[in-house]
Amino acid sequence: xxxxxxxxxxxxxxxxxxxxxKVDLTLYRGEVLxxxxxxxxxxxxxxxxxxxxxxxxxxxxxxDGRSHSSLTTKQALDEGVAVIYQELNYLNDxxxxxxxxxxxxxxxxxxxxxxxxxxxxxxxxxxxxxxxGHRKPTDMVRILSxxxxxxxxxxxxxxxxxxxxxxxxxxSALNETETEKLxxxxxxxxxxxxxxxxxxxxxxxxxxxxxxxxxxxxxKYVTDRPVSEMTTDDVVAGMVGRQVKEMYPKxxxxxxxxxxxxKHLSTGFLKDLSFHVRAGEVVGFFGLMGAGRSxxxxxxxxxxRPDSMEIIMEGGRIENRTxxxxxxxxxxxxxxxxxxxxxxxxxxxxxxxxxxxxxGITKHRLLDLKYEREVAKRWAEKLKVKTPALDTPADSLSxxxxxxxxxxxxxxxxxxxxxxNEPTRGIDVGAKVEIYxxxxxxCRDNRAVMMISSELPEIMAMSDRIYVMCEGRITGEVExxxxxxxxxxxxxxxxxx
Amino acid sequence: MSKVKxxxxxxxxxxxxxxxxxxxxxxxxxxxxxxxxFRNIMNIGSYMSIMGTLAAGLTVAMxxxxxxxSQYALAALxxxxxxxxxxxxxxxxxxxxxxxxxxxxxxxxxxxxxxxxKVNPIICTMGTSFIxxxxxxxxxxxxxxxxxxxxxxxxxxGRIAGVPACLIIMLITYTIIWYVLKYTVYGRSVFAVGxxxxxxxxxxxxxxxxxxxxxxxxxxxxxxxxIITVCQASSCMASQGYGNDMNGISAVILxxxxxxxxxxxxxxxxxxxxxxxxxxxxxxxLEVNAYWQQIIQGLVLVSAVFIDAMRTSKRS
Numbered sequence: 001x002x003x004x005x006x007x008x009x010x011x012x013x014x015x016x017x018x019x020x021x022k023v024d025l026t027l028y029r030g031e032v033l034x035x036x037x038x039x040x041x042x043x044x045x046x047x048x049x050x051x052x053x054x055x056x057x058x059x060x061x062x063x064d065g066r067s068h069s070s071l072t073t074k075q076a077l078d079e080g081v082a083v084i085y086q087e088l089n090y091l092n093d094x095x096x097x098x099x100x101x102x103x104x105x106x107x108x109x110x111x112x113x114x115x116x117x118x119x120x121x122x123x124x125x126x127x128x129x130x131x132x133g134h135r136k137p138t139d140m141v142r143i144l145s146x147x148x149x150x151x152x153x154x155x156x157x158x159x160x161x162x163x164x165x166x167x168x169x170x171x172s173a174l175n176e177t178e179t180e181k182l183x184x185x186x187x188x189x190x191x192x193x194x195x196x197x198x199x200x201x202x203x204x205x206x207x208x209x210x211x212x213x214x215x216x217x218x219x220k221y222v223t224d225r226p227v228s229e230m231t232t233d234d235v236v237a238g239m240v241g242r243q244v245k246e247m248y249p250k251x252x253x254x255x256x257x258x259x260x261x262x263k264h265l266s267t268g269f270l271k272d273l274s275f276h277v278r279a280g281e282v283v284g285f286f287g288l289m290g291a292g293r294s295x296x297x298x299x300x301x302x303x304x305r306p307d308s309m310e311i312i313m314e315g316g317r318i319e320n321r322t323x324x325x326x327x328x329x330x331x332x333x334x335x336x337x338x339x340x341x342x343x344x345x346x347x348x349x350x351x352x353x354x355x356x357x358x359x360g361i362t363k364h365r366l367l368d369l370k371y372e373r374e375v376a377k378r379w380a381e382k383l384k385v386k387t388p389a390l391d392t393p394a395d396s397l398s399x400x401x402x403x404x405x406x407x408x409x410x411x412x413x414x415x416x417x418x419x420x421n422e423p424t425r426g427i428d429v430g431a432k433v434e435i436y437x438x439x440x441x442x443c444r445d446n447r448a449v450m451m452i453s454s455e456l457p458e459i460m461a462m463s464d465r466i467y468v469m470c471e472g473r474i475t476g477e478v479e480x481x482x483x484x485x486x487x488x489x490x491x492x493x494x495x496x497x
Numbered sequence: 498m499s500k501v502k503x504x505x506x507x508x509x510x511x512x513x514x515x516x517x518x519x520x521x522x523x524x525x526x527x528x529x530x531x532x533x534x535f536r537n538i539m540n541i542g543s544y545m546s547i548m549g550t551l552a553a554g555l556t557v558a559m560x561x562x563x564x565x566x567s568q569y570a571l572a573a574l575x576x577x578x579x580x581x582x583x584x585x586x587x588x589x590x591x592x593x594x595x596x597x598x599x600x601x602x603x604x605x606x607x608x609x610x611x612x613x614x615k616v617n618p619i620i621c622t623m624g625t626s627f628i629x630x631x632x633x634x635x636x637x638x639x640x641x642x643x644x645x646x647x648x649x650x651x652x653x654x655g656r657i658a659g660v661p662a663c664l665i666i667m668l669i670t671y672t673i674i675w676y677v678l679k680y681t682v683y684g685r686s687v688f689a690v691g692x693x694x695x696x697x698x699x700x701x702x703x704x705x706x707x708x709x710x711x712x713x714x715x716x717x718x719x720x721x722x723x724i725i726t727v728c729q730a731s732s733c734m735a736s737q738g739y740g741n742d743m744n745g746i747s748a749v750i751l752x753x754x755x756x757x758x759x760x761x762x763x764x765x766x767x768x769x770x771x772x773x774x775x776x777x778x779x780x781x782x783l784e785v786n787a788y789w790q791q792i793i794q795g796l797v798l799v800s801a802v803f804i805d806a807m808r809t810s811k812r813s
Contacts, residue, residue: 303699324701333699341699346692346759355689356700358682366680409700 003062004029004195005050005081005164010059012045017386017398019045020056021219027164027195032186034198034210034227038239042219043199047166051083052076064163082157083166090141090149097123097137100155126155131185147178154185165189166197171205183209203232217241218430247433248461251440253280255464259448260417263310265299269472270306277417277448282439284463285452287492291469293452294336297419300450301333302326313417327356332415334406336422336452338399342406345395349387350376352394352405357413379408384434400431407438418442421452436462456485470494511753511765513804517797518772525779532782535659542664543729545774547572547722547738549667549767552745552752553674554718556766557711559749560678561691562758563611563618565715567626568745569738571603572723574633579649579724580642580733589648596720603629604716608709626742633735641734644727653728663725670718675763687711691758747798748773772797 005027012020020042027033037043048054050061052073061068063079071079090099098105100123108115120137127133130151141149150170157165167186171179186209190196198210206213207227214224215238222238240247256279265273270292277283285293298304300311302320311318313329320326326333335341344352353376354361361372376390383404387397394402403423410418420439424432439462442449453459459466460483468476468491476491525532551568558565575596582592603625610621655662678684686707689697697704727733752769754761776797780790 301699322701322703323699324703327701335699340693341695344689344692344696344759347688351685351688355685355696355702358685362682365682367682367685369680413701 002029004064006062008060010049010056012049012054012056018219023221025214027197029193029195030190031211032190032196032198032209034206034213036213036235036239037216041216043216047083050081077160080161080163082160082162084153084170086169086172088149088153090152092142095138095140096135096152099141099152100126100159126158130155146173162194164195168199215239249437249440251443253444255281256446259314261312265309266307270295271473273474275467277450279446279448280443281464282443282449282451282462284459284466285469286459286466286488287469292472293469294421297333297421297452301331301419327413330416332410332413333419334410334421334423338402338406343394343402346393348391348393349405350390353379353408353412356409379412383408400427403427417448419450456488468492511762511768514752514765514768518768521775529782532779539661541774541778543661545770546663546667547725548744548748549770550670550718550725551722552748552766552770553670553763554715555745556749556754556763557687558715559754560687560758560761561708561711565622566742567607567622567629568715568719569742570626570629571716571719573735573737574629575599575720575723576727576733576737577633577636577735579727580644581636583644584642589646596724597717600717600720601713604713608712611712612705612708639735641732643732649728653725671763671767678763683710688759751798751801
């Protein structure tokens with residue numbers, strides 16, 4: 001088989017972190033290579049180097065025999081590299097044809113008028129090929145389904161005479177039939193001799209669609225082997241780099257009385273939720289996207305106004321109308337969106353850590369900057385935040401370290417009840433384990449934790465009890481001894497036994 | 498050594514502004530023997546005190562990610578109120594107090610529209626600038642008032658050890674604002690809100706109160722500028738500062754404060770004000786045509802922002 005793409009010894013460092021460390025990748029014509037790795041393993045950086053968004057510090061990219069030390073986005077396109085990102089790129093208010101030929105619309109005459117006829121003609125063939133034949137080239141993209149919008153991106157790649165097609169989590173927004181259709185299309189594309197790099201977290205897809213797997217971990221190349229020689233366990237072991245059991249440190253603490261209780265929480269979407277959390281306990285909230293878990297957390301924390309809600313904390317009724325009141329009552333919240341809700345990227349490491357408890361660093365009502373530095377330093381050391389200095393702006397830290405800042409900020413308020421929303425999303429394995437350790441520490445102090453997570457292994461390992469939500473309702477409460485993936489998943493899709 | 502390095506690293510925008518100011522001083526110093534005399538430098542100081550005082554308050558609003566284009570109009574209204582009360586024969590200190598209260602009221606008016614009625618700050622202050630200016634004309638039906646009082650004269654033209662009193666007022670304003678931004682919970686909150694509103698809210702910061710206070714500060718600084726203007730001219734008129742509305746904003750941007758908010762420093766603004774004032778003074782000394790002066794001011798502003806944008810894009 002002949003190689004369509006070779007990436008050799010690619011190296012790329014960002015301030016404070018080596019994202020891609022001397023990674024090799026080979027892609028043959030007509031094959032699907034699954035690129036696997038945990039979040040933060042360096043997959044997306046590698047792909048961005050391939051698509052010309054990042055310039056590698058060193059290494060070589062050989063496409064179709066031509067060698068480059070780096071690519072611009074235009075060069076990458078010209079060389080036939082097309083990337084379909086998880087967040088699709090399309091313009092809702094333009095036609096299908098215009099979207100497919102974005103940036104290469106045919107023109108005619110001295111005034112360079114758009115040649116609509118030619119434009120519509122030239123996309124018809126491509127549309128048939130990718131399975132958009134039932135649509136007209138003049139249809140607005142707005143009316144298409146997500147799956148069809150994805151097909152537009154594939155069609156666009158075809159219009160650029162693609163040789164290397166990268167698909168980043170292409171099935172994350174598709175249902176089962178749409179996924180099957182996409183796989184058929186991938187099979188067709190493969191046959192045309194195009195090389196496909198396929199990124200997905202769904203293990204079962206990998207075995208359905210890929211010929212070969214390359215695994216990355218912590219920015220490094222781990223292995224690449226034909227799918228037929230691998231099992232799911234091999235892949236996971238390669239990605240995690242240790243036995244999965246060790247990932248979740250054990251916790252031994254006595255669970256006490258109920259310290260936090262919510263009754264009759266309702267909003268337009270949430271339907272009469274009641275639940276409780278005991279001292280020293282981690283209570284998991286599991287569910288699919290949009291089940292209402294974040295909304296629940298926001299209501300508890302005063303960031304959203306519910307229609308009705310009663311909170312009883314340590315025996316007394318409290319009301320959290322604003323986040324400030326919630327903080328005063330000893331709640332703290334680590335939001336799911338690190339970059340938009342959790343971390344102030346413009347501010348320094350130090351300023352982020354103390355942000356939720358500025359009063360804690362005042363002396364005679366004025367900020368004590370020296371004391372603030374001590375506080376920040378203590379947390380940064382305790383949480384092992386990797387940063388050149390306390391004054392470094394948060395936006396030059398890696399995702400995992402930013403997340404640690406958010407957690408430090410919350411812990412600095414000395415919370416009695418901590419709400420964690422996807423606390424380990426998008427951070428590397430090492431940092432994950434450190435965060436699990438922290439959660440255990442919090443419990444040992446007899447505080448209570450509510451943890452929202454969409455990762456089954458994580459939530460099962462970390463929780464003492466799990467509430468499962470589906471479409472705004474709590475569909476089940478499961479004790480630790482009864483945890484099974486099947487059970488939780490069934491409850492999450494609303495199959496109440 | 499590392500300390501020096503740190504200063505340079507943290508300075509960002511201010512540093513390029515400072516370099517630009519230094520270059521201007523060298524050019525004008527070579528071009529005119531009079532430029533670098535103590536007297537002329539104090540002239541620049543007294544000239545910059547109006548724009549400087551206004552811009553100090555504006556800095557706070559812009560650090561929030563907001564804007565206030567109504568300052569010059571509020572300054573004019575403050576000046577007219579000063580004149581009317583002076584004609585009524587009030588005690589000058591009481592008059593000053595009244596005008597400052599007016600600044601608080603005007604600032605609160607802006608703040609109310611922006612935070613409670615949730616109108617975009619640019620649109621809001623564009624509107625209120627018409628309102629303030631209209632009231633300023635209404636007070637005397639456009640008539641100007643001569644002012645002859647030792648207290649006011651001293652504010653505008655008096656000197657302490659050779660340094661103009663108005664320059665001292667401006668420097669005190671900067672020191673207070675610097676101190677407030679650096680050492681108070683409110684000041685830190687300004688940066689938090691400007692950097693990311695959602696994060697600030699979830700951190701338990703009363704973001705509306707922070708924005709409210711900031712617009713009041715901008716209002717107070719505006720009337721202070723108005724007072725200095727009137728005192729320097731020994732007269733007040735409603736059209737005062739008309740057409741200068743963008744000067745304060747230019748100075749703040751020149752000083753390296755990001756339009757997006759959350760980043761910057763009030764001393765940067767002072768340097769920005771220094772650049773614009775030096776330009777006017779120096780070009781007048783070199784007898785540059787007044788229309789060309791405008792063009793050059795514009796070019797300086799655009800190039801400064803351009804240099805800054807280049808650097809920011811390089812960093813990311």
